[in-house]
Structures are given as C-alpha cells and as structure tokens.
Amino acid sequence: MAQEIEIEYKNLLTKDEFDRVLYSLPFPSDAETQTNHYFETADFSLKKNGCALRIREKNNTFTLTLKEPHDTGLLETHDTLTKQEANQWINEEFIGKEYTSKQLENKGINLNDLKYLGSLTTERRELNYHDVLLVLDYSTYGDTSDYEMELEAASEEIGLKTMQDVLDKFNIKRRQTPNKIQRFFTSKTKNDRN
Incomplete structure (x- = not known):
C-alpha cells in the first residue's frame, strides 16, 4: 500500500523512565537500528505545508515517506527505493517516484528544490x-540524543487512553513532544548558529 493513516502519540522520557518501562515490560532485549535521512527546501516549503520528507533505512531496505496532516493523524505516502536510489537522493540527485512525487507536485514542491539536511539514527x-x-x-x-515512547493505535480513543494508562502506571509526566x-x-x- 502506498498510503496509510498513522495515529500515534509520543512522550519524551528521561533515561530513568526509559529504563523503567524497558525492563518492566517484555520488550525485545535487542534493539533494531534505523536511520532517517531528512529533506527540505531552502524556503521550508514542506514545513510550511505541515509536511515532512524522509528516507528510512532499516534492515538494508530504503523507504521514501512523505508525512502530511490528516483529520485523524498523519497521511503517510510511501515509495520503496533501491540502495542506489537512496544514495542518489542523499547526494541530491533526486529521481521521481510514483506516489511521493505526485503528492509533492500537488503541493507545488519541485524535486529539484529539495536539499538533504542530515540524518537521525534510532535504536528501536x-x-x-x-x-x-x-x-x-x-x-x-548531531551531538544530541533523546529517549522517547511512541504508541501507534487504530483509533484516537484507544491511543489516548492507553498512553495515559502507561504514563500513570510508570509515574511519567506528560510532556509536549x-x-x-x-x-x-x-x-x-541550534548547531548552525553556534
């Protein structure tokens, strides 16, 4: 499927909170590593539209994803890339892909206006x-790291209730995330200004 609606809730954690949740619930002992490579235009056209564009590298697969606002969460549009195509994008040699290119075009964003901004690596x-x-x-x-709990649900009602239940169970404050x-x-x- 090229598109999906994502209903998710997030909360930043301290290292202590992260460890409490990790060791109290039956999470896998080993984390999976994934890297998000981010793109934007010089005038932040994606951000102005409430959108984000990334390539996620995971288990030697590469998925181009455009996230955009939707009534119930986020609309995600995906295209699969080969390793060579992902490298071309990272080197700013943008090649059109069936689904994401169409969505970008609908927003008036030209592939040639995109810039590669860098990456974020997650142990999940x-x-x-x-x-x-x-x-x-x-x-x-960069020189930053953080801990986060995410929850993906089939509905807003289930997501909100379960997130609050987990926060209460582990005595974690709700944080704007x-x-x-x-x-x-x-x-x-911040780093560019320093």
Missing part, C-alpha cells in the same frame, strides 16, 4: 501491548 524496540504498538526509541542526531524531524531541525538550527 517494539511491543504489542493492549491492542496498540508500544515503541521505545533512543535517538541520536515534537516529532523526530522537528527535534532534528531544532538541534540543527
């Missing part, structure tokens, strides 16, 4: 938990 553990996917992420980008690309941009902007 996933657990099916009370009808949701519960995820623990440790991410590094920007998504990974926003945290990446904030870190990059």
